[in-house]
Amino acid sequence: MLDSKIPSGPIDQKWKNRKFESNLVNPANRRKHTVIVVGTGLAGASAAATLGEQGYRVKVFTFHESPRRAHSIAAQGGINAAKNYQNDGDSVYRLFYDTIKGGDFRSREANVYRLAEVSVNIIDQCVAQGVPFAREYGGTLTNRSFGGTQVSRTFYAKGQTGQQLLLGAYSSLMRQAGQKTIEIFSRQEMVDLIVVEGKARGIIARNLVTGELTTHTADAVILATGGYGNVFFLSTNAKQSNASACWRAHKRGAYFANPCFTQIHPTCVPVSGDYQSKLTLMSESLRNDGRVWVPLKAGEKRAPGDIPENERDYFLERMYPAFGNLVPRDIASRAAKRMCDEGRGVGPTGLSVYMDFRDSIQRLGHATISEKYGNLFQMYEKITDENPYQVPMRIFPAVHYTMGGLWVDYNLMSSIPGLFVAGEANFSDHGANRLGASALMQGLADGYFVIPYSIANYIGGTKLSPIKNDHESAKATLAESQTRLEALMKAKGSQSVDQLHRKLGKIIWDNCGMARNEAGLNEAMVSIQKLKEEFANDVRVPGDNQLNSELEKANRVADFLELGELMCLDALERKESCGGHFREEMQTPEGEALRDDKNFSHVAAWEFTGKTPKLHKEALVFENIHLAQRSYK
Template sequence: MKLDSKIPSGNIQQKWDNYKFNAKLVNPNNRKKFDIIIVGSGLSGASAAASLGEQGYNVKLFTIPDSPRRAHSIAAQGGINAAKNYKYDGDSVYRLFYDTIKGGDYRAREANVYRLAQISNQIIDHCVATGVPFAREYGGLLANRSFGGAQVSRTFYARGQTGQQLLLGAYSQMMRQAAAGTVKIFPRREMLDIVIKDGKARGIIVRNLVTGELETYLGHAVLLCTGGYANVFYLSTNAANCNVSAAWAAYKKGAGFANPCFTQIHPTCIPRSGEHQSKLTLMSESLRNDGRVWVPKKKGDSRNPSEIPEDERDYYLERIYPAFGNLVPRDIASRAAKRMIDEGRGVGPTGQAVYLDFADAIAKQGEDKIKEKYGNLFDMYYRITDENGYKTPMRIYPAPHYTMGGLWVDYELMTTVEGLFALGEANFSDHGANRLGASALMQGLADGYFVISATLPNYLANAKFNSVSESDDEFVHARESVSSKIKKLLSIKGSKTPTEFHRELGNIMWDLCGMSRSEESLKKALKEIPKLKEEFWQNVYVPQNEKFNQTLEKALKVADFIEFAQLLVKDALERRESCGGHFREESTTKEGEAKRDDENFSFVSVWEYAGEGKEPILNKEELKFENLKPTVRSYK
């Protein structure tokens, strides 16, 4: 596998401008001759459809739900970063670049991240112009807040619904193009395979989720905007439809999969209440601005929190990380919580939680002020747990939330397959080993609105396209393989449901490859996952219905998750260092903190599919830090 990241020449500030100047363009009259397939309608998919539609390309967009507006970007709460420096508190493009690289534990590509920081300002301008009602100051200008441990206030927000507002903004821009006829939307479709012809991605096979028919669509480029794979853990904050299938299909067709072990565990989620739990709910980490995290000092202390006196409480984040206190980055906060729970100091009925206490903040600022800031989160907590967070401390627990890993892409967002692009969370490019709060929305929109609209034309203008048709061997073969996979699933008629398999997979992944990983646990997982896979293909039950069949949809997703999990664990095993969200018990400092190993692991792991039953091949993209010197990430 050849990994050419195609980083443009020049100093870091000029790379993007140089790229854009040197990129080839497509004549406006020729653009409508190009069919662009976009899979996924989240921030990156919707914004890519909008920007490419505006330029005049012929866009086809595919999405699983009934409406493109339901993509999971909608659930992001906190905000979106930009280096506007409206607060004049020392922010700059360079600082956002620095924070993102450092926050990612020096495992991201400098040029991509710098471009992201540059574009961040344009995103805010564009979103405001498209009618996103960001929070404002009394003077009428945009408000900012600090977020996720940043030392500047650079986060723009729309109450606790920033993701929703940004997505609806991008969705509306896409609908404008749909009205103009440049974008055609195909809802209730799930992509099941990609078709490569003459070395180029030329089409996709989708299942119409209502009729059950397999449909073939042809195009000159395929953009995967299919999000992350946190649902591999079964319980995560992701929506039920989030899956790895599209990315996995791409991987099997030759796209390198980068850093699959880089997963983010979000510290402030509502703990699970029992076996029935279907998903976990995240509460914005802005709660940590005012809430104090603690556990009892004594092990197994089952007293009511109000009965535990102040001196028997351990405000462990403030104790261990005095400089950042409760505002340490997500990976640090999550692991600290896990340590407390492993020590037997967890709270609540399951012992799998820590307290997030607002008593001090309420005493200082008054309940009204807290209500004003976080009212919707307290309501949500109350609805789920039946507990009043104003009166008794909330219980929180970390949960899988975001995945930094994804399809490997070059500077143009193209995967190792020509004409196959990956945008947003589906690619690996910008967050390294850990993502900072409020950066996912920034990346999704940067990729969709501003990057792809500049890089895709360069590909289209340079590539030579042969004509393709649905009856070409490659298409026929792809359809047949998908169809036989579905037939196989329907024919097994076993005794376990896809959800049961998914839950079992989740247990393996969470216990053995979750917040902390060791050689032993990972090797154990590598033994258990193939067993689960074998059992799945012998014993899964799917009702015999080839039309609208949600169990079949689920089975297809779980089948891919099981295969993918194997790769994730393998990557985690190979990366014998701790960095960002990836914590190897063998690689720690004396105090038990994560220890990065720049000498041996300053690279992107890019996994190459070698065929069914064969071990995947590890390729490496060395990371060069020409502007920032990797330092130890310390928040103490």
């Protein structure tokens, strides 16, 4: 059993207790300690900026040309916080409760409580940085609703909340760069982790422009490198989002937790052809005013506008009257899939459902809808060439977020001492399903308010011997990276990396996507084995060792192949349905996910062994919230 190092005391005292017990580092001593941050999304940028402000020497790595381009920037809808500005019954405890329930009771109570607790400070911090949140005429902040909750607690900046929050964190990061507490290494990618005497002591980075590999040593390493949704090839993730930093850390000893917990987001623009490079999300906030429906009859051929009211099935409102269109994502996605399976899907492929704004436009007027969602409607029209003010949007579920990630304890430290993991890259707060507008909250909570305490606690309480770049472990790790990259360059097969990646995506989507079963998962693992061989023998990476996107992709897809296999193994091992993990063998008569709390109320953390991965379990104990079947009816 893994020790999650949860502090003692009642739930609302745990974080206070931990902060007080924590070791500290004297302000004058902080500059003697180097901390590496990999990734500059919300979690990475906020952690780096805060550590810089506190006086540590921070080295920040991003494969992007600029920290501002990290994928957090694409988050649209908003960020939750338990401010209760709407006086509608919100509280820290309710946000905690909603998140635990939304995650289908597969997250750690203490972490989630802390997240809800610091959520209020995040909004204060962002406002002080100049983030232009939406406001009322009187000048106060306004809110909207998101799925899985019955209060209005989501703060937003038009449909660009992620962008504005990231630019806020980025501005603080750049301020520290100007003050020389932070050094930024852009277009540099972490290719391995340096572990010395069991502790994380640095990274090997590849300069994507020159191809040079360099060694960087440190006292602690923070991975804030995002999720692994791109295993599926088609996802709403940015094209370059990848799991390599986490996977290399996993291979050096960091456990990977709940890899099968992936989130399929219900409202995305449907796939249009086999050339498609990625999928585009339509924010969940649209479900505040958009009504989701399919025709009552299978095989309906009329245009949506010609289908009369009594021949439409507003299936979310029908099935879940209490939450209606705002049920959590996993539930909405599965319901949409069920409609399409029944032959009632719409569009050329039959793989989409309508999201209709007709009634809201009538009720609120074109101007109000345009003010709330203008940029999303415009984005939809650019992709599909259809005007959603006139015809309903067509949407279908797509891979969006990964709840799984590297295992961390309460302090966000992985199973390798000195290696911390923040944001989507860790597994900690969302259980088996994340609620909308909680990813931004978690990224910033980790970076601004948790990591700084964890780093002080670790550095202040650990004997760290000095280490130089020519340390034997560092040299050996560098040499291994060199060998791996050279092997990829030598490959002279016939398929491009993308072609092979698409094959992997299809295997995982078909067998480890919205619904999983034992036979399919077993088959997928065999197929991935074959695909790995195909990759080794038949990939083609032309070009040189300098700026070469094919080489970068090959390096990442090699890791996705291994991770995909672990996802299937984890899904196979978890013989229950919970949140986004839906095993067809385990469902209620109404087709809802059927948990098995007796046998699976745990985190599955996998250790890399080189052969069959070894499973470690962390028991999930619910002392405050009563375990129950989720109901949104």
